[in-house]
Amino acid sequence: xxxxxxxxxxxxxxxxxLKSVTRATPIHDASRPENSAEHSWTLALxxxxxxxxxxxxxxxxxAIKMLLIHDLVEIDVGDVPIHLQGGAAHGSxxxxxxxxxxxxxxxxxxxxxxxxxxxxxxxxxxxxxxxxAIYAKSLDRTQPVxxxxxxxxxxxxxxxxxxxxxxxxxxxxxxxxxxSVWDWxxxxxxxxFEMRR
Amino acid sequence: xxxxxxxxxxxxxxxxxLKSVTRATPIHDASRPENSAEHSWTLALxxxxxxxxxxxxxxxxxAIKMLLIHDLVEIDVGDVPIHLQGGAAHGSxxxxxxxxxxxxxxxxxxxxxxxxxxxxxxxxxxxxxxxxAIYAKSLDRTQPVxxxxxxxxxxxxxxxxxxxxxxxxxxxxxxxxxxSVWDWxxxxxxxxFEMRR
Numbered sequence: 001x002x003x004x005x006x007x008x009x010x011x012x013x014x015x016x017x018l019k020s021v022t023r024a025t026p027i028h029d030a031s032r033p034e035n036s037a038e039h040s041w042t043l044a045l046x047x048x049x050x051x052x053x054x055x056x057x058x059x060x061x062x063a064i065k066m067l068l069i070h071d072l073v074e075i076d077v078g079d080v081p082i083h084l085q086g087g088a089a090h091g092s093x094x095x096x097x098x099x100x101x102x103x104x105x106x107x108x109x110x111x112x113x114x115x116x117x118x119x120x121x122x123x124x125x126x127x128x129x130x131x132x133a134i135y136a137k138s139l140d141r142t143q144p145v146x147x148x149x150x151x152x153x154x155x156x157x158x159x160x161x162x163x164x165x166x167x168x169x170x171x172x173x174x175x176x177x178x179x180s181v182w183d184w185x186x187x188x189x190x191x192x193f194e195m196r197r
Numbered sequence: 198x199x200x201x202x203x204x205x206x207x208x209x210x211x212x213x214x215l216k217s218v219t220r221a222t223p224i225h226d227a228s229r230p231e232n233s234a235e236h237s238w239t240l241a242l243x244x245x246x247x248x249x250x251x252x253x254x255x256x257x258x259x260a261i262k263m264l265l266i267h268d269l270v271e272i273d274v275g276d277v278p279i280h281l282q283g284g285a286a287h288g289s290x291x292x293x294x295x296x297x298x299x300x301x302x303x304x305x306x307x308x309x310x311x312x313x314x315x316x317x318x319x320x321x322x323x324x325x326x327x328x329x330a331i332y333a334k335s336l337d338r339t340q341p342v343x344x345x346x347x348x349x350x351x352x353x354x355x356x357x358x359x360x361x362x363x364x365x366x367x368x369x370x371x372x373x374x375x376x377s378v379w380d381w382x383x384x385x386x387x388x389x390f391e392m393r394r
Binding site: 002004005006008009011012013015016017019020027028029031034035037038040041042044045046048049050052053061064065068069110114143146147150180181184 | 231
């Protein structure tokens, strides 16, 4: 039992490093970049609070677990901003291969039964096909938009993003799982872009 | 429905502020203080990974939700370090009253059904009597100890903490819900204190 606990604790020490992975989005008061650990916490809360907006068939508890672990691969790979290189870097084959390698290493620290479960959950999130993954992925697209708005523009300014680009790269993905949420968000972000024209 | 969503979103914007509440514990590489948002994320992962150590009768999903929201009151009250004033400040009547007030305000931002549920969950966590709360509270005591160790001492140095104080203030509370985890942790932290005598 103690050898098993030692593996569990080795994983928990490793995940601490996600606090050093910074994202393109600043925190609410624009004082510093958000990191991927606190981002993951926010998303788990989004899942909890917006459960009544979730697509049919979503298992809220699985979606929360998915969101808690969805960015762990960034410990090895870093965060790839969605607006980097005109949106081309995010989800490239090279990044996907590096993330798959990272998932193998990081979930491999755990006792096999737990590690296999979480690795499968991460793979399901990435594939974005099941209701739980679609819900989780839509939330992962929603929170940075609202955080940028709260922070006064954030990565939209840094990457010179237009409303049309936001709608193509992100809005469509929010609407995929949460159409009413995208309607709500769209109505609030459109004026910000309008103002900057 | 849109008015309800607006309340849900107001709460989600408010919780972003927990990222600005710093704790006494530094992050893994001692480069900066940990904040309460990323701390909450780590605890939710602890709950997930250490589920096989949980006391009988624990509902893992409730414990995770509890940990996701347990520190939200710090948006108003701040984090009160456990070793401050020789351990006397943490849990004082004054702090408890301020936290109760904060809970009322913050959970009150939500639609009543969701807010009441989460407020009750937070109250249950604070009371530390149900299996879910005991599990969650024991994890909340475990992670800072291991993070201090990972960071080379952290708040133990800042507050000049002895092993006996650690055992009294924290070890007993970890052992309350997770005796085998405290055995494991104790064996790893004792040498650090031994070395500094």
